[in-house]
Amino acid sequence: MKTAFIVISSILAIVNILPYIRDVYRRKNKPRVVSWLTWSLLTGIASAASFSDGQYASGILLLLSSLETLSVVILGWRFGVREFDFFDAACQAAAVVGLILWLIFNSPSIAIIATISIDIAASLPTLRHAWRKPFEETAITFFLGSLAALFTFMAAKNFKITAVAFPIYLVLMNFLISAVIYTRQHNLKPA
Secondary structure (H helix, E strand, C coil): CHHHHHHHHHHHHHHCHHHHHHHHHCCCCCCEHHHHHHHHHHHHHHHHHHHHCCCHHHHHHHHHHHHHHHHHHHHHHHHCECCCCHHHHHHHHHHHHHHHHHHHHCCHHHHHHHHHHHHHHHHHHHHHHHHHCHHHCCHHHHHHHHHHHHHHHHHCCCCCHHHHHHHHHHHHHHHHHHHHHHHHHHHCCCC
């Protein structure tokens, strides 16, 4: 059964980005490049930490997430919002701190906790953007990402931090972002 959850999670993790990419190409979405770049770095770090601790379900989800967020960075560079202020720089620097903490303490668990903490800060520019300009975001992408993380959580072979912390966080954060987009789109008229 856990293998089925990993397969479902992987499919959702691959498919969830497709509506977002479509909307970027249509110029409907304007991704915040700094958030997506930070997410790429953080999920890459968390993926490596999960794999190093033998947590393959979480590692696969995070690796796929890293690849999909990197694809949005590449598209966003051309079609997105490339503003980079002090807050954005702090988020990027914090991602490097997560990697350094992992190297210093040689602990995948510390790397996961650090990357989740940093990811919260990295999500703030996108949450702000979703609140201000909800029609420039795609709710279904974040909702499907939440479902992918939920199936990853259900596939966990144990309840170690490296197995469940990032999936639980992704369920919550992706659902929050999708809820903000959805409710704001339904409460505002298109610009």
